[in-house]
Amino acid sequence: MASLVIYLAVGIAFYWIIKYMIYDEIETRLKVEMQDFESFIRSHDTWNNNSYFVENKIEVMPVSGEYNHAVVFKDTLLQNRYDEGIGPFRQLTFYTIIGGVPHRVSIRKSMIESYKLIEAISAAMVTFLCLLMISMFMFQRRLSGKLWKPFYDTLSIIKEFDLTKKEKLQLPQSEVTEFSELDDVLKKMADKMQHDYKSLKEFTENASHEIQTPLALINARVEQFIQSRDLSESHTYWIEEIYHASRRMSRLNQGLLLLAKIENQQFTDTEDLDLVDLLKNKLSDFEDILTHKQIDVKMDLRSSFQIDMSPSLADILLNNILSNAIRHNYANGQLFLESDENFLKIGNTGNELKADPERLFERFKKESAGAESVGLGLAIVKQICDNYALEIEYTYHETIHSIGIRQEVKGLTG
Amino acid sequence: MKILVVEDEKGLAESIVDYLTKEGFICEVANTFWQADEKVSLYQYDCTIVDLTLPDGDGFGIIQTLKKIASTTGIIIISARNTLEDKIKGLEIGSDDYMTKPFHLSELNARVKSLIRRRNFGGNNDMIWREIRVQLQARNVFVSEKETLLSRKEYDLLLYFLSNIDVVLTKESIAEHLWGDHMDSADSLDMVYSHIKNLRRKILEKGGKDYIQSIYGIGYKFTAA
Numbered sequence: 001m002a003s004l005v006i007y008l009a010v011g012i013a014f015y016w017i018i019k020y021m022i023y024d025e026i027e028t029r030l031k032v033e034m035q036d037f038e039s040f041i042r043s044h045d046t047w048n049n050n051s052y053f054v055e056n057k058i059e060v061m062p063v064s065g066e067y068n069h070a071v072v073f074k075d076t077l078l079q080n081r082y083d084e085g086i087g088p089f090r091q092l093t094f095y096t097i098i099g100g101v102p103h104r105v106s107i108r109k110s111m112i113e114s115y116k117l118i119e120a121i122s123a124a125m126v127t128f129l130c131l132l133m134i135s136m137f138m139f140q141r142r143l144s145g146k147l148w149k150p151f152y153d154t155l156s157i158i159k160e161f162d163l164t165k166k167e168k169l170q171l172p173q174s175e176v177t178e179f180s181e182l183d184d185v186l187k188k189m190a191d192k193m194q195h196d197y198k199s200l201k202e203f204t205e206n207a208s209h210e211i212q213t214p215l216a217l218i219n220a221r222v223e224q225f226i227q228s229r230d231l232s233e234s235h236t237y238w239i240e241e242i243y244h245a246s247r248r249m250s251r252l253n254q255g256l257l258l259l260a261k262i263e264n265q266q267f268t269d270t271e272d273l274d275l276v277d278l279l280k281n282k283l284s285d286f287e288d289i290l291t292h293k294q295i296d297v298k299m300d301l302r303s304s305f306q307i308d309m310s311p312s313l314a315d316i317l318l319n320n321i322l323s324n325a326i327r328h329n330y331a332n333g334q335l336f337l338e339s340d341e342n343f344l345k346i347g348n349t350g351n352e353l354k355a356d357p358e359r360l361f362e363r364f365k366k367e368s369a370g371a372e373s374v375g376l377g378l379a380i381v382k383q384i385c386d387n388y389a390l391e392i393e394y395t396y397h398e399t400i401h402s403i404g405i406r407q408e409v410k411g412l413t414g
Numbered sequence: 415m416k417i418l419v420v421e422d423e424k425g426l427a428e429s430i431v432d433y434l435t436k437e438g439f440i441c442e443v444a445n446t447f448w449q450a451d452e453k454v455s456l457y458q459y460d461c462t463i464v465d466l467t468l469p470d471g472d473g474f475g476i477i478q479t480l481k482k483i484a485s486t487t488g489i490i491i492i493s494a495r496n497t498l499e500d501k502i503k504g505l506e507i508g509s510d511d512y513m514t515k516p517f518h519l520s521e522l523n524a525r526v527k528s529l530i531r532r533r534n535f536g537g538n539n540d541m542i543w544r545e546i547r548v549q550l551q552a553r554n555v556f557v558s559e560k561e562t563l564l565s566r567k568e569y570d571l572l573l574y575f576l577s578n579i580d581v582v583l584t585k586e587s588i589a590e591h592l593w594g595d596h597m598d599s600a601d602s603l604d605m606v607y608s609h610i611k612n613l614r615r616k617i618l619e620k621g622g623k624d625y626i627q628s629i630y631g632i633g634y635k636f637t638a639a
Contacts, residue, residue, distance in 0.1 A: 205495065208494050208495065209467050209494040209495065211494075212514075212515040212516060213423050213426065214423075215515070215516045216423075216426055216494070216515035216516035216517065217425045217426045218516070219516040219517070219518065219519075220426055220429035220430065220433075220516075221425070221429060223429075223519045223520065223584070223587075224429055224432060224519070226584070226629070226632055226633075227581060227582055233630065233631075236630060236632055237631060239632070240632060243584065243586075247516075247586060250516050254496070285593075285594075288567060288592075288605060289593075289601055289602065289605060292601065292604065292605045292608065293601060327600075327601065
């Protein structure tokens, strides 16, 4: 852009310089002719128009009254003597006395040739400047392309890099110090990330096994124990407490592990799913409990909700929202399912929320102190939504609690 | 009926063996991969219960060996790993069922029995207990030879009871058996209660006896006593 301005300025300056030089040349010649004319007058003291000045038009007019002796140059357009066209002329006007009478003499010189010259020079200049500019542009592009090639190579490799896979980040060795340093730093970062990912993944797997196995043992032993026939009432009570506690612990452990796995992005398999379709299927799983609680389901599913998502996570997402909406519903309540393009809302009638709605999606926030729920359901929902850049919102309006999920629509240009 | 239990946690293996022995199965235990591998090659079992995480190997390996030498054996995986990939892999290499730890012994028992029934009779036999007869293929129930119409859940519940006779079943294990573990709410226990009430009423209506005994605070027991 800057070079374009400079080229333009140079071009204009060139034009003016050439024009000035041509004018200078013509004016010098006109002055010489004026001297010729004056010397002719001095020797003949008379003038007739069929003179020997061929190229130039000389106009002699007697003037009366006041005049000044200024010698004036001026551009004028005149009819050409030979063809019908009108051409540019440079005109020199001066005053002289012929035969005792003052006359105004105008000598004109055609500038057609000169203009053609200017045009030719300008055209040649514009062409060459353009060529120069294009070649400079191409040259710089090629140069920078070559110079930045290692950088772009690295960039495309990083874009392809998947830390959940086992392959290490492989970057080509660059001769440029800055780029090779950048590559080294990136390699170190990628290795650290992969290592962290792997150790977290192993931890969740180990924790899962190491905690679930003793829990399974407690469960099994309790089940064996309750088979004995001579249990007193207090025994049954204690056993029931142990049984509930171990079940809760197991569910808690599973919930936390699931959260860790989602946070660690271990669900990498994605499919193109329709959440509305899945929701309808999911609803049939809850059929029994809906009939049992006599909950009326009101569906307003206007559009599908397409999303690229892990099927297991989609299932967990809908399951948690639905079971939440049923658990906090009262008998003879209502369940609202609403969908629009990239929007899904599940609402339920229920008692007024006592807790802060902002903190609803936090871990271990539960509305009722019911021992059956561990308070992770909505935290898991939130984490899944965060992973897939889904916006989640809770609204409460006239005894209806709703959880809405919105998918940001990516612009076509983005 | 011989069952092999492959489980490295000794206490859990003992519990399973105890429970299944009471149900009339002959059980053997393998605590390590190599023990299991040896037993599988030497003897024939009707059903094998395999834990996936063993100290000296992967349970999947045992399943593959089993499939090669004794393809009629039923295989149930019990594992603490509850990822979908593990479940799919387990079913792909030929196991019949997958249970996530912790599980209910009564549920494991029911599944072992159902698996053996399917293996031996192709599910095409009747289950008879006193005056109750269940046509497994057609899912029909007869009490004193009178057809009794049960809902799907009531049928499942009856079958669960018939697989665990004289055993105390916790309300939670019944709820999980009927609706899976995604239904972790107090409501499901209410539903268990109402299903049991209906089942009991339907059996009584057709002239059956009341076999469902409720155990205060814990659950129910299907018993002739």
